[in-house]
Amino acid sequence: MFAAATKSFVKQVGDGGRLVPVPSLSEADKYQPLSLVVKKKRCFLFPRYKFTSTPFTLKDILLGDREISTGISSYQLLNYEDESDVSLYGRRGNHIVNDVGINVAGSDSIAVKASFGIVTKHEVEVSTLLKEITTRKINFDHSLIRQSRSSRKAVLCVVMESIRTTRQCSLSVHAGIRGEAMRFHFMDEQNPKGRDKAIVFPAHTTIAFSVYELFIYLDGAFDLCVTSVSKGGFEREETATFALLYRLRNILFERNRRVMDVISRSQLYLDDLFSDYYDKPLSMTDISLKEGTHIRVNLLNHNIPKGPCILCGMGNFKRETVYGCFQCSVDGQKYVRLHAVPCFDIWHKRMK
Numbered sequence: 545m546f547a548a549a550t551k552s553f554v555k556q557v558g559d560g561g562r563l564v565p566v567p568s569l570s571e572a573d574k575y576q577p578l579s580l581v582v583k584k585k586r587c588f589l590f591p592r593y594k595f596t597s598t599p600f601t602l603k604d605i606l607l608g609d610r611e612i613s614t615g616i617s618s619y620q621l622l623n624y625e626d627e628s629d630v631s632l633y634g635r636r637g638n639h640i641v642n643d644v645g646i647n648v649a650g651s652d653s654i655a656v657k658a659s660f661g662i663v664t665k666h667e668v669e670v671s672t673l674l675k676e677i678t679t680r681k682i683n684f685d686h687s688l689i690r691q692s693r694s695s696r697k698a699v700l701c702v703v704m705e706s707i708r709t710t711r712q713c714s715l716s717v718h719a720g721i722r723g724e725a726m727r728f729h730f731m732d733e734q735n736p737k738g739r740d741k742a743i744v745f746p747a748h749t750t751i752a753f754s755v756y757e758l759f760i761y762l763d764g765a766f767d768l769c770v771t772s773v774s775k776g777g778f779e780r781e782e783t784a785t786f787a788l789l790y791r792l793r794n795i796l797f798e799r800n801r802r803v804m805d806v807i808s809r810s811q812l813y814l815d816d817l818f819s820d821y822y823d824k825p826l827s828m829t830d831i832s833l834k835e836g837t838h839i840r841v842n843l844l845n846h847n848i849p850k851g852p853c854i855l856c857g858m859g860n861f862k863r864e865t866v867y868g869c870f871q872c873s874v875d876g877q878k879y880v881r882l883h884a885v886p887c888f889d890i891w892h893k894r895m896k
Contacts, residue, residue, distance in 0.1 A: 585697055613676065
């Protein structure tokens with residue numbers, strides 16, 4: 545009955561789907577801010593997740609003894625009183641009947657009343673927590689970390705906010721029939737026929753909570769997943785290897801792109817030079833015909849092997865030549881390889 549009431553509360557209050565109802569009254573004190581819970585997916589048939597409480601807090605799984613000094617703000621949320629009729633043929637009605645343990649033969653619905661009164665919201669200051677955990681590391685030797693890491697379906701979460709009652713509260717159920725023995729203490733003195741059943745729980749009981757998932761890296765660092773887009777879990781070795789290979793691939797791709805861009809620009813420059821050369825009359829371009837200019841020579845006659853032209857032999861295609869010039873030198877070399885036409889004249893035109 546407590547679980548049904550907290551589910552109804554979360555459904556009516558909303559909060560964009562972040563609020564999670566506390567499933568059991570006996571575990572309500574384990575869903576406090578900075579407490580750790582384990583999130584698991586039930587199976588592919590059930591899209592919702594199951595949250596399991598743990599006896600640990602975030603500080604317990606971190607290396608070092610330093611406390612987490614982050615503020616927790618509190619304020620009144622609302623005054624909650626709810627009365628509703630629940631069909632026995634629905635899942636919620638069956639859950640209430642099984643939880644309370646009454647016989648409902650001959651009935652088709654039950655009336656449920658939840659009186660929580662004024663409830664308060666207690667939430668962790670996210671910005672302060674993010675600064676606090678920047679340099680902290682996870683202790684992989686902790687039993688909770690070892691057990692969660694071994695399961696690929698388990699995700700560790702930190703309780704970031706909890707909603708609590710401020711006074712003694714009651715839940716009552718009316719089925720219109722005589723009740724049987726009940727699990728909790730029921731206020732039944734004023735109703736000898738057992739038509740109304742109620743449970744009472746103390747003030748400051750947590751009825752709902754919300755969490756942020758933790759993503760834990762192989763080196764012990766971790767991130768707090770503050771958005772619904774980011775997902776928690778453990779970094780796997782194969783994931784880290786794939787990420788490294790992916791980064792290397794991107795680096796090589798970028799380097800290759802830059803090289804091809806340089807080659808492309810060089811090729812365009814050479815094309816412009818050649819087109820400019822061929823578009824002019826021979827008398828304007830053939831420098832070797834003028835007096836005092838350098839002379840083309842066949843390098844093979846001087847025991848110099850064929851090689852790439854210094855002007856057009858550095859692109860995609862290694863254009864080689866046997867001609868050159870002894871009057872020019874580059875990088876300590878006492879000659880320069882140049883095609884007879886048009887590289888020889890273009891080279892000396894530029895040098896001039």
